[in-house]
Amino acid sequence: MRTIRVGSDAGYSGDRIEPAVELAEKGDIQYLVFECLGERTVALAQRARLKNPDDGFDPLLEARMRAVLPPCAKNGIKIVTNMGAANPSAAARKTAQIAASLGLSRLKIAAVMGDDVLEACKQHDLPLLEIDGTLKTLGNRIVSANAYLGAEPMAAALKAGADIVITGRASDPALFLAPMVDAFGWPMDDWDLLGRGTVAGHLLECAGQITGGYFADPGFKDVAGLARLGFPIGEVSEDGGLVITKVAGSGGEVSVRTCKEQLLYEVHDPARYMQPDVVADFSQVTVEEIGPDRVRVSGGRGTQRPDTLKISVGYVDGYIGEGQMSYAGPGAEARARLALEIARERLKLTKVEASEWRFDLIGIDALHGERRSQGGAPYEVRVRVAGRTDTLKEAVRIGDEVETLYTNGPAGGGGAFKSARDIVAVASVLLPRELVAPQVRFVEA
Amino acid sequence: MAKLRDIAHSRTGDKGNISNISVIAFDARHYPLLCEQVTPARVKAHFEGIVFGEVVRYELPNIAALNFVLDQALGGGVTRSLALDAHGKSLSSALLDLEIELPPDHDRGVA
Numbered sequence: 001m002r003t004i005r006v007g008s009d010a011g012y013s014g015d016r017i018e019p020a021v022e023l024a025e026k027g028d029i030q031y032l033v034f035e036c037l038g039e040r041t042v043a044l045a046q047r048a049r050l051k052n053p054d055d056g057f058d059p060l061l062e063a064r065m066r067a068v069l070p071p072c073a074k075n076g077i078k079i080v081t082n083m084g085a086a087n088p089s090a091a092a093r094k095t096a097q098i099a100a101s102l103g104l105s106r107l108k109i110a111a112v113m114g115d116d117v118l119e120a121c122k123q124h125d126l127p128l129l130e131i132d133g134t135l136k137t138l139g140n141r142i143v144s145a146n147a148y149l150g151a152e153p154m155a156a157a158l159k160a161g162a163d164i165v166i167t168g169r170a171s172d173p174a175l176f177l178a179p180m181v182d183a184f185g186w187p188m189d190d191w192d193l194l195g196r197g198t199v200a201g202h203l204l205e206c207a208g209q210i211t212g213g214y215f216a217d218p219g220f221k222d223v224a225g226l227a228r229l230g231f232p233i234g235e236v237s238e239d240g241g242l243v244i245t246k247v248a249g250s251g252g253e254v255s256v257r258t259c260k261e262q263l264l265y266e267v268h269d270p271a272r273y274m275q276p277d278v279v280a281d282f283s284q285v286t287v288e289e290i291g292p293d294r295v296r297v298s299g300g301r302g303t304q305r306p307d308t309l310k311i312s313v314g315y316v317d318g319y320i321g322e323g324q325m326s327y328a329g330p331g332a333e334a335r336a337r338l339a340l341e342i343a344r345e346r347l348k349l350t351k352v353e354a355s356e357w358r359f360d361l362i363g364i365d366a367l368h369g370e371r372r373s374q375g376g377a378p379y380e381v382r383v384r385v386a387g388r389t390d391t392l393k394e395a396v397r398i399g400d401e402v403e404t405l406y407t408n409g410p411a412g413g414g415g416a417f418k419s420a421r422d423i424v425a426v427a428s429v430l431l432p433r434e435l436v437a438p439q440v441r442f443v444e445a
Numbered sequence: 446m447a448k449l450r451d452i453a454h455s456r457t458g459d460k461g462n463i464s465n466i467s468v469i470a471f472d473a474r475h476y477p478l479l480c481e482q483v484t485p486a487r488v489k490a491h492f493e494g495i496v497f498g499e500v501v502r503y504e505l506p507n508i509a510a511l512n513f514v515l516d517q518a519l520g521g522g523v524t525r526s527l528a529l530d531a532h533g534k535s536l537s538s539a540l541l542d543l544e545i546e547l548p549p550d551h552d553r554g555v556a
Contacts, residue, residue: 040524130461130522214456214534221454257454257469260508264467266458268514270503286507299507317525358527366529368539369494386527425525428461 003237004183006176006200007077009068010034011207013041013058017067019208019231019250024071026247027233031179032072034064034081035172035205042169043314043424045085046144056087057094057166065098073104073163080154080175084166086144088113091166092443099445107445110157112149112167114438117311117431121145126429128313135313135429143424144314147431150276150305151197152188153438154178160440169312171276173201176234184238194278195302196240199285202273203244203262203297207231210244210262212252225251242297243290254293263287263297276309276433278302308430317425321354321387321395323402324362324417327410328380335410336361336381342409343385343402352397354387382415388423395420450541453479457537464496464518464533466540473509480504480511482545488513491543495536513540 007029009020013036024032036058049056058064061083072079084091088111099107125136135142146169155178157165165178177197180186186193203210210232212223230250235243244254263282267273271283281301288296323343327335340359347354360366362382364373385402389395399418406413449455449468452475458465468483470476489500498516505512519533520526 130463217450217454220450257471260469260510261454261456261467263508264458264465264469264505264510264512265456266460266465267512268460268463268465268503270505270512283503283505284507285505320527356527360529362529367535371494372539372542384529388525388527423525425522426461427522 001237001239002184003235004031004179005029006031006033006179006204006234006236008033008035008204008207008232010036010064011205011209012036012038013060015207017064019229020064021067021071022247022250023231023233024068024075024077029077029233032068032077032079033175033204034079034083035175036060037082037085037169039312040314040424040426042086042146042312043144043426045087046314049086054090057085057091058083061091061094062098065095066102069099069102069104073107078158078162078179079164080178082167082170082175084111084168086168088166088168089441095164095166096443096445105445107163108161109164109166109443109445110160110162111441111443112153112157112165112170112438113441114153114436115146115149115167115169117147117436118145120431120435121311121313121429124431126431129428129430131427138313138315141315141317142313143316145311147309147311147436148276149438150174151177151181152277153440155181157440158182162442172205173198173275174277176201176204177277180236188277191278191302191304193240195280196242196300197236198273198275198278198280198302199282199297199300200234200236200242203259204232204234206262206265208252209265210258211246211254212258215258215261221257223253227251240300243294244297245294254295256287256289256295259287259295259297274306274310276305278305307433309433309436311429311431313427313429314424315427317423319389319392319395319420319422321389321398321420322385322418323399324382324384325402325405325413326380326382326415327413329412332379332381333361333364333377335412336383338410339383339405339413340385342405343383346401347398350397350401352387352401353394354389354398356388358384358386360384392420392422447545447547448541449483449543449545452545453541455537455541457534459519459523459532462517462519462522464515464536466513466515466537468511468513468540470509476506476509478545483511483543485513487543488540491540492518
């Protein structure tokens with residue numbers, strides 16, 4: 001039976017680059033996938049594009065492409081990535097320039113467009129999924145609206161001979177499903193095959209999270225070599241069979257336990273994992289160790305794809321101002337509590353306006369509240385004040401006020417930090433799929 | 446009294462204002478014990494003051510795991526939360542602190 005090996009070379013936009021090079025050089029892979037687009041990254045990229053029409057793609061695109069293009073060209077590895085963010089065609093042109101500067105010619109680069117559905121969203125008032133209200137209630141605060149595209153346009157680009165496929169917003173598992181559809185010619189209505197491919201894509205999409213990253217817990221789950229963690233490879237066969245592995249000698253582990261954790265990562269109902277191409281069913285999946293760092297995953301299934309596509313809507317949501325200060329030694333906690341009291345009163349006295357506040361004692365209650373703290377006097381405590389404001393000016397005042405604790409607050413306050421940032425939040429709507437029209441555009445290097 | 450951490454491992458994921466936390470038995474023989482003791486009501490009580498919505502549990506006997514879906518758990522949503530850990534990545538560790546009653550002759554089976 002025919003088998004392909006697909007490498008997962010990034011789990012988020014800022015991920016490590018050397019493991020990708022290692023996979024391209026030593027992974028014996030035919031496809032390499034970079035998943036680099038977080039929930040709100042497209043909205044931020046859209047703003048960059050408005051400032052400069054040649055910008056709006058992933059800021060690390062150049063560094064990643066320069067690192068992997070030579071080994072990929074040498075080994076005939078095709079690349080699929082969502083680093084196009086808000087501007088896939090500019091990303092494709094940039095990649096062509098990089099390829100040319102590396103002396104690589106005849107590379108076919110495809111940009112997948114059509115995920116930008118801002119116009120359609122202006123014409124259809126749809127209910128927001130996570131928060132109360134509809135698109136209309138967000139009004140002119142909307143920055144971007146992008147559909148999670150499926151595997152079809154990416155697979156079509158590969159079939160038409162693309163060496164590199166660059167998309168904007170697409171479902172993360174679909175980035176991996178596209179190579180399988182390309183290699184095996186899977187019909188786009190064979191729900192069980194697409195379900196199995198989605199299991200593979202889902203397991204691979206966060207790169208190091210299945211090879212021992214986001215996992216180690218000393219004494220309970222020890223993992224060796226995390227500083228040189230290897231990224232995963234999926235060996236997929238024509239019938240959707242799957243083995244997860246990694247480059248021999250790289251750090252980390254591929255085991256039953258890492259695969260189980262990643263299988264359920266960001267999953268709600270395991271029997272209904274909603275994707276643009278299929279509703280995948282993870283509920284009957286089994287995992288089995290068949291060798292060192294080799295795990296066989298079976299039992300994925302699927303049912304008919306939904307009639308709607310999920311749209312990620314970025315909108316401006318005010319500002320967050322923040323300030324921090326540390327206290328240590330005997331009485332650290334008492335002084336930190338005093339610092340918070342002072343800050344609280346000062347922010348009131350100086351009339352800093354925020355719609356929501358946090359007053360945290362890092363080391364005691366910042367993550368899960370005071371009730372869960374182990375008790376005992378912590379040696380060091382860090383005070384954190386954060387507030388949500390309507391203007392940047394107001395947000396800046398929060399950190400400034402906390403900083404004044406240096407000379408006006410309790411004894412021995414050190415290490416002040418302050419920040420003020422504007423918030424682009426993300427909500428989702430469901431759009432009928434016929435309103436989304438993906439297209440593929442080629443650029444020659 | 447043992448802790449959940451002695452017999453299970455866990456990972457948190459986030460989507461919007463919803464957190465999901467897996468609880469996976471190190472040893473599949475402990476799966477019935479997880480089903481019996483790690484109930485949605487106990488998880489909801491454990492996260493009092495953090496999780497404000499419903500807690501739903503999905504059972505995955507094939508991999509000896511439970512998946513908890515916690516609504517209104519991320520301070521209004523990952524992209525806008527004021528919290529230090531906006532994603533709620535650290536919630537899995539909080540859940541592993543849950544107390545578990547093991548049968549007297551029980552081997553803790555830590556991997």
